Amino acid sequence: MNHDALPSELKSHDVAAAWSRFDAVQAGVEGLNAFLATDREAQSAGEGVLSGVPVAIKDNLATLGMPTTCGSRILEGYVSPFEATAVRKLREAGAVIIGKTNMDEFAMGSSNENSAYGPVRNPIDRERVPGGSSGGSAAAVASGVVRIALGSETGGSVRQPAAFCGIVGIKPTYGRVSRYGLVAYASSLDNVGVFGASVAEAALGLEVIAGHDPLDSTSANQPVTLLVPSPLIGGTAARPLSGLVIGRPREYFPDSLDPAIAAQCARALEQLTALGAEVRDVSLPSTDLAIPVYYIIAPAEASSNLARYDGVRFGMRAKAADLGPMYEGTRSHGFGAEVTRRILLGTYVLSAGYYDAYYKRAQAVRSLITREFAGVFASGVHLLFTPTAPTTAFRLGEVSDPYEMYLSDIFTVTANLAGVPAMSLPIGRVGGLPVGGQFMAPHFAEATMLKAAAALEHALGVEAHR
Ligand code: GLN
Numbered sequence: 001m002n003h004d005a006l007p008s009e010l011k012s013h014d015v016a017a018a019w020s021r022f023d024a025v026q027a028g029v030e031g032l033n034a035f036l037a038t039d040r041e042a043q044s045a046g047e048g049v050l051s052g053v054p055v056a057i058k059d060n061l062a063t064l065g066m067p068t069t070c071g072s073r074i075l076e077g078y079v080s081p082f083e084a085t086a087v088r089k090l091r092e093a094g095a096v097i098i099g100k101t102n103m104d105e106f107a108m109g110s111s112n113e114n115s116a117y118g119p120v121r122n123p124i125d126r127e128r129v130p131g132g133s134s135g136g137s138a139a140a141v142a143s144g145v146v147r148i149a150l151g152s153e154t155g156g157s158v159r160q161p162a163a164f165c166g167i168v169g170i171k172p173t174y175g176r177v178s179r180y181g182l183v184a185y186a187s188s189l190d191n192v193g194v195f196g197a198s199v200a201e202a203a204l205g206l207e208v209i210a211g212h213d214p215l216d217s218t219s220a221n222q223p224v225t226l227l228v229p230s231p232l233i234g235g236t237a238a239r240p241l242s243g244l245v246i247g248r249p250r251e252y253f254p255d256s257l258d259p260a261i262a263a264q265c266a267r268a269l270e271q272l273t274a275l276g277a278e279v280r281d282v283s284l285p286s287t288d289l290a291i292p293v294y295y296i297i298a299p300a301e302a303s304s305n306l307a308r309y310d311g312v313r314f315g316m317r318a319k320a321a322d323l324g325p326m327y328e329g330t331r332s333h334g335f336g337a338e339v340t341r342r343i344l345l346g347t348y349v350l351s352a353g354y355y356d357a358y359y360k361r362a363q364a365v366r367s368l369i370t371r372e373f374a375g376v377f378a379s380g381v382h383l384l385f386t387p388t389a390p391t392t393a394f395r396l397g398e399v400s401d402p403y404e405m406y407l408s409d410i411f412t413v414t415a416n417l418a419g420v421p422a423m424s425l426p427i428g429r430v431g432g433l434p435v436g437g438q439f440m441a442p443h444f445a446e447a448t449m450l451k452a453a454a455a456l457e458h459a460l461g462v463e464a465h466r
Contacts, residue, residue: 005200005454010053013147015042015096018054022098025123025143032121034130034139037066038099050208051094056140056149059100060107061192062181063087070183071103071115071133074334075315084181085216086150086192086209093208098146101136105336106306107152107185109133110160110408111399114338119396122165124433128393131161131408137195138165147197148205154185155294156389156412158193159424163388163436166426168202168453170194171412173443174419175220177206178213186301189294189416199425199454206446222444239276240455244448245381246277251287252386252411260430261387268427268437269385271459272452282381284372287414289365294413295406296349296362302339303346309334341402370418377442383452386411388424388436411438421446425453427460 019040025032036059044052057063060070062080069075083091091097104114112120112135120135122128123143130139134151138161141149151158153171162169170193177192184190192209196202212221248269253262269279311317311330318329335343349358376384389408399405415422420440427437437456441449 006204007198007200010147010201013054014052015054015098018098018145021143021145025145030126032123032139032143033118034101034120034136035099036069036102036117039066039097042096042098044094044096046092046094048093049204050090053095053148054098054146055090055095056099056101056137056146057087057097058134058137058151059103060152060183061087061150063097063100066100071105071117072334073116073316074309078315082181085178085213087181089209101140101149103136104133105339107133107154107157108338108342110405113396114336116336122393124166125393128395129164131164131393133157135161138162138167141167141195141197147201149195151193151195152182153191153193153416154189154298155416156409158195159412159422159436159438160389160408162195162424163434164393166434168196168199168423168425170202170206170423171415171421172206172210172446173421175218177209178216178219180213180215184305186298187305188301189298199450199457203450225447241272241452242276244277244383244452246272246279247282247376247381247384248279249282249284249384249386251284257387258391261435264428264430264435265387265437268456271456272385275455275459280381282376284376286365286369286372290369290414290417291406291410293362293365294417296358297366299342299346300350300359303343303350306343338402366417369414373418373420382448384440386438388412388438392430392433392435415440419443421449423449423453425457
């Protein structure tokens with residue numbers, strides 16, 4: 001990382017500033033409820049690029065010294081005996097881990113209303129949701145408590161809250177960051193992701209946590225070259241994106257898209273053209289199958305991963321005279337409604353009678369979606385640009401139908417299904433609420449994506465942010 005590229009705000013954001021901001025926004029009935037645990041004694045454990053920088057961690061990443069609850073009653077008070085690799089790397093780079101952030105239970109949700117510990121409020125408008133499932137981390141960054149935070153992504157849980165809160169969120173290539181110590185939701189889709197107050201800060205966070213880890217056999221042995229070139233940040237090159245081809249997939253701009261969001265995207269695409277990029281219309285025809293495919297595969301894997309919460313090994317245990325009633329009592333009381341729904345759905349699609357009809361078919365369509373991405377990228381397109389979410393942040397309680405909630409993920413789940421890197425950055429506002437623009441890139445092409453995002457961020461100016 002080129003340190004000249006880092007905003008001076010990061011260099012001056014220390015732990016004392018974080019706590020005074022925390023005290024201002026977290027407490028009281030109007031509080032954000034962004035944190036589930038804090039460590040007031042936390043200090044830098046190493047010297048590095050993040051020396052003294054406060055960082056917040058989503059509560060499904062294992063930490064020593066603070067509970068890891070995944071926003072669930074079933075893990076209330078559970079303290080992990082080991083730490084996630086991503087957290088360890090942050091500490092080694094000097095970061096101060098100040099707390100664990102609220103989230104939808106087991107990362108299942110798009111609004112943070114599924115947390116057993118109450119919803120998180122959007123710092124931009126407290127009547128609205130921050131997005132989910134990493135809503136606490138997004139709110140922590142958007143409120144200025146921290147400038148970098150970790151989240152997790154299975155289908156958009158970093159990008160969508162980043163869009164709703166007006167900050168930057170990166171979902172890396174599957175395998176770019178170790179999942180060791182990330183509590184599993186749907187293992188073939190799960191990633192550790194990063195929030196930043198700016199592209200450079202999110203990129204720095206990613207650079208610190210990326211890399212192969214012997215403790216995660218799916219982590220990739222790829223060089224970590226995620227630098228954001230400083231001339232872009234300084235804006236000295238006139239047409240810094242010359243030679244870059246950016247695809248505009250038509251399926252992500254349906255006629256039904258909110259015209260105000262479409263207009264913000266059009267403005268961003270004009271800026272990208274002015275920066276030297278060529279914008280090309282492309283097609284990813286199977287996009288409309290992504291939501292049904294995701295909501296078969298993710299619950300299927302979740303039903304298997306969450307079988308381990310049986311009252312024996314982790315967290316809470318219901319009192320019962322016998323083993324069967326103990327399992328039943330623990331799981332019935334420990335899991336909330338959405339998690340229970342997903343476990344039932346996942347068990348159903350994996351059952352002998354329905355496996356071929358649902359799970360196997362969903363896997364075949366997943367391959368098709370992956371091939372469509374590969375085809376577009378092989379045709380000379382370097383990046384894709386789309387809206388991050390179909391709406392701006394909605395009101396708390398506004399979306400009560402689970403299927404309607406699933407539709408918030410329509411533009412984000414595809415990157416998880418294909419395993420490609422993607423990110424959201426603020427591109428403007430509609431009705432006072434932030435709008436996110438999404439870049440997607442070929443596997444391990446984070447550097448290209450970050451370069452374009454940094455240029456766009458600079459061209460749009462800071463008013464797009466806050
Ligand atoms: N909203 C999606 C879901 O509920 C994505 C969640 C995530 O990325 N963890 O599954």
